[in-house]
Amino acid sequence: MRxxxxxxxxxxxxxDAAGALVVRSLEEKYADADENLRVIEGGTLGLDLLPLVEWxxxxxxxxxxxxxxxxxxxxKIEGEDVAPVFESKLSPHQMGMKDLxxxxxxxxxxxxxxxLYGIQVKSIQMDMTLSPEVAEGCPKLRHYIEDEIENFLSxxxxxx
Amino acid sequence: MADRIVVDPITRIEGHxxxxxxVENGVITDAWSSSTMFRGIEKILQGRDPRDxxxxxxxxxxxxxxxxxxxxxxAVENAVGMKVPFNAEMIRxxxxxxxxxxxxxxxFYHLHAxxxxxxxxxxxxxxxxxxxxxxxxSDWKYSSADYFRGIQERLAAFxxxxxxxxxxxxYWGHPxxxxxxxxxxMAASHYLQALEVQKEIIKVHAILxxxxxxxxxxxxxxxxxPCDPNSQNxxxxxxxxxxxxxxxxxxxFVEKVYVPDIIAVAPFYLDWAAIxxxxxxxMSYGEFPDGREGYPNNLWLxxxxxxxxxxxxxxxxxxxxxxxxxxxxWYKDTGPRHPWEGATDQKYTGPxxxxxxxxxxxxxxxVKSPRYEGAPMEVGPLSRMLxxxxxxxxxxxxxVNYVLTTLGVGPEVLFxxxxxxxxxxxxxxxxxxxxxxxxxxxxxxxxxxDYAIQDNSKWDPTTWPVQAQxxxxxxxxxxxxxHWIVIQNKEIKNYQAVVPSTWNAAxxxxxxxxxxxxxxxxxxxIADPERPLEILxxxxxxxxxxxxxxxxxxxxxxxxxxxxxx
Numbered sequence: 001m002r003x004x005x006x007x008x009x010x011x012x013x014x015x016d017a018a019g020a021l022v023v024r025s026l027e028e029k030y031a032d033a034d035e036n037l038r039v040i041e042g043g044t045l046g047l048d049l050l051p052l053v054e055w056x057x058x059x060x061x062x063x064x065x066x067x068x069x070x071x072x073x074x075x076k077i078e079g080e081d082v083a084p085v086f087e088s089k090l091s092p093h094q095m096g097m098k099d100l101x102x103x104x105x106x107x108x109x110x111x112x113x114x115x116l117y118g119i120q121v122k123s124i125q126m127d128m129t130l131s132p133e134v135a136e137g138c139p140k141l142r143h144y145i146e147d148e149i150e151n152f153l154s155x156x157x158x159x160x
Numbered sequence: 161m162a163d164r165i166v167v168d169p170i171t172r173i174e175g176h177x178x179x180x181x182x183v184e185n186g187v188i189t190d191a192w193s194s195s196t197m198f199r200g201i202e203k204i205l206q207g208r209d210p211r212d213x214x215x216x217x218x219x220x221x222x223x224x225x226x227x228x229x230x231x232x233x234x235a236v237e238n239a240v241g242m243k244v245p246f247n248a249e250m251i252r253x254x255x256x257x258x259x260x261x262x263x264x265x266x267x268f269y270h271l272h273a274x275x276x277x278x279x280x281x282x283x284x285x286x287x288x289x290x291x292x293x294x295x296x297x298s299d300w301k302y303s304s305a306d307y308f309r310g311i312q313e314r315l316a317a318f319x320x321x322x323x324x325x326x327x328x329x330x331y332w333g334h335p336x337x338x339x340x341x342x343x344x345x346m347a348a349s350h351y352l353q354a355l356e357v358q359k360e361i362i363k364v365h366a367i368l369x370x371x372x373x374x375x376x377x378x379x380x381x382x383x384x385x386p387c388d389p390n391s392q393n394x395x396x397x398x399x400x401x402x403x404x405x406x407x408x409x410x411x412x413f414v415e416k417v418y419v420p421d422i423i424a425v426a427p428f429y430l431d432w433a434a435i436x437x438x439x440x441x442x443m444s445y446g447e448f449p450d451g452r453e454g455y456p457n458n459l460w461l462x463x464x465x466x467x468x469x470x471x472x473x474x475x476x477x478x479x480x481x482x483x484x485x486x487x488x489x490w491y492k493d494t495g496p497r498h499p500w501e502g503a504t505d506q507k508y509t510g511p512x513x514x515x516x517x518x519x520x521x522x523x524x525x526x527v528k529s530p531r532y533e534g535a536p537m538e539v540g541p542l543s544r545m546l547x548x549x550x551x552x553x554x555x556x557x558x559x560v561n562y563v564l565t566t567l568g569v570g571p572e573v574l575f576x577x578x579x580x581x582x583x584x585x586x587x588x589x590x591x592x593x594x595x596x597x598x599x600x601x602x603x604x605x606x607x608x609x610d611y612a613i614q615d616n617s618k619w620d621p622t623t624w625p626v627q628a629q630x631x632x633x634x635x636x637x638x639x640x641x642x643h644w645i646v647i648q649n650k651e652i653k654n655y656q657a658v659v660p661s662t663w664n665a666a667x668x669x670x671x672x673x674x675x676x677x678x679x680x681x682x683x684x685x686i687a688d689p690e691r692p693l694e695i696l697x698x699x700x701x702x703x704x705x706x707x708x709x710x711x712x713x714x715x716x717x718x719x720x721x722x723x724x725x726x
Contacts, residue, residue, distance in 0.1 A: 045373040051359045076724040
């Protein structure tokens with residue numbers, strides 16, 4: 001079982017950066033935690049991430065989403081429902097991620113488990129700061145991502 | 161009344177390109193290219209350390225993260241007078257060259273091919289005949305009827321899920337698709353193979369960039385990855401051998417699949433050799449320093465300008481002749497300005513969304529209009545190949561002539577949508593063929609004991625003049641990219657990036673002259689205004705930033721029931 005935690009977002013565009021920044025803040029902590037765990041900030045890249053996606057059995061995505069919820073709200077979307085999120089343009093990275101996931105499926109190596117943790121954006125402008133609401137929601141997003149990682153690591157420890 | 165059709169992805173990040181086209185009697189008679197999203201990327205650089213600029217500009221683009229880093233470090237090097245060591249120039253060449261190969265392969269197979277290849281038609285192909293077709297175009301290893309039968313089954317299963325995914329949002333069955341089912345099936349299999357190949361190619365960026373995505377080893381004055389044959393963590397013989405191996409895979413695919421595909425498909429689309437022509441101005445900044453004098457000397461692909469399609473003369477490029485105009489752009493009017501004096505003061509005066517059409521008589525885009533001596537310039541692989549061809553570049557002439565002779569056509573077909581697509585394949589072939597030379601030159605230089613990788617004599621900002629300005633050019637895969645920087649008191653005072661898509665996708669200028677996308681669409685036949693596949697073909701032939709986003713978007717899906725609020 002291999003877990004890939006992927007943060008996506010454009011770090012130059014306010015709240016769009018939230019998922020990327022949260023994952024980046026965890027990169028170092030888990031850098032050498034387990035050979036079957038990878039925690040990576042993927043920016044806005046699409047197909048370049050394919051080798052990583054192929055490697056993973058469980059893919060945990062952290063991303064900015066736009067679901068008309070109060071800014072900073074953290075949501076979870078799982079399994080089959082993740083692809084339509086990108087397909088219906090709720091995430092600003094729809095093209096890259098949509099192509100990435102469906103291409104992986106077509107090529108026969110979409111990870112069996114995919115879960116997306118999203119955070120509702122307020123502002124997407126060219127700037128390198130988060131809106132106060134999203135900044136406030138980030139620790140919550142980080143908490144869920146960390147839970148994913150810790151659960152994975154405990155399961156690994158038990159298995160051994 | 162003439163119909164105006166609109167192609168607009170209406171997305172927020174990547175999909176910022178919109179085309180409006182006037183169609184009369186089934187032919188486009190006028191066109192407008194617009195970006196409806198403001199990207200004030202330059203503003204966030206003001207006041208920062210110039211040596212950090214590459215790290216920030218790297219994130220401008222969601223696809224090729226290396227290109228803005230290269231342009232940025234060159235701008236700073238130019239401004240303060242750093243001299244890049246040979247090792248670093250060769251490493252940059254390898255990084256840039258691999259970016260070309262990977263980008264072009266992805267662009268053609270994953271973003272552009274489906275404008276020409278009908279996947280649904282592939283489902284009815286005869287695998288035996290497909291195998292025969294494959295064997296007739298090259299000695300590529302995947303050519304058995306069983307293999308193609310397997311691909312066909314995989315496509316059929318995928319189509320059954322109802323989610324065509326990357327194949328969704330297309331115009332299957334459109335009358336402009338001309339390939340027989342077998343060619344469609346062969347191309348579909350190459351789509352999947354190209355996915356595997358691009359994964360191998362891009363490992364080079366992880367080796368030389370220490371990380372991919374977003375390579376980390378760029379540095380003003382050189383690179384930050386050490387060269388040392390005795391260290392496991394440096395560029396050594398093992399790493400060079402690994403890169404050679406990646407390049408071998410890339411080269412084989414380009415020689416046996418990509419170029420043969422272009423040659424096999426082109427005869428079905430020869431009418432596209434007369435569609436997509438621009439005013440005939442092509443510009444290349446030149447790329448790949450090939451000698452010991454360093455950039456911008458001895459560029460392997462030459463810099464130059466071709467005017468009015470005249471291949472007999474190549475004019476030099478002088479950065480002082482570049483201006484950007486904002487008469488039709490949503491910025492405060494400044495008149496045409498050189499990038500050093502450029503301003504990015506947004507002033508949106510367009511219609512309030514949602515709207516049907518833009519007011520194209522007034523301002524209609526967030527893209528500025530770059531001009532060279534007041535004239536529009538097309539940039540990209542076609543420009544590079546034409547400038548090299550006209551300059552007498554041996555490898556480029558051989559490759560271009562090979563493709564033209566095989567197809568039985570003359571060089572005039574290059575000035576077209578088909579020419580643009582073919583030029584990209586030709587360029588991939590010559591660049592993949594050249595990579596080994598740079599790797600060998602790097603290895604040989606390291607073997608002489610020269611491990612120099614950065615010029616740090618100007619690293620300390622106290623060595624800089626109080627006021628400095630420079631420019632950094634890079635021929636990115638999709639065309640001429642320029643960063644202009646003004647440094648004052650060790651900080652960035654002004655920064656302007658003129659990107660390839662700005663040259664190609666610009667709106668009209670102060671004289672009302674169309675930019676390349678707009679010009680290239682004139683005269684394009686439109687079989688069905690509801691499904692303007694022909695517009696996509698020409699716009700995609702430029703590798704627009706971002707190609708995959710140029711689609712008619714009509715999905716409005718509510719998914720709230722499936723969202724768990726935490």
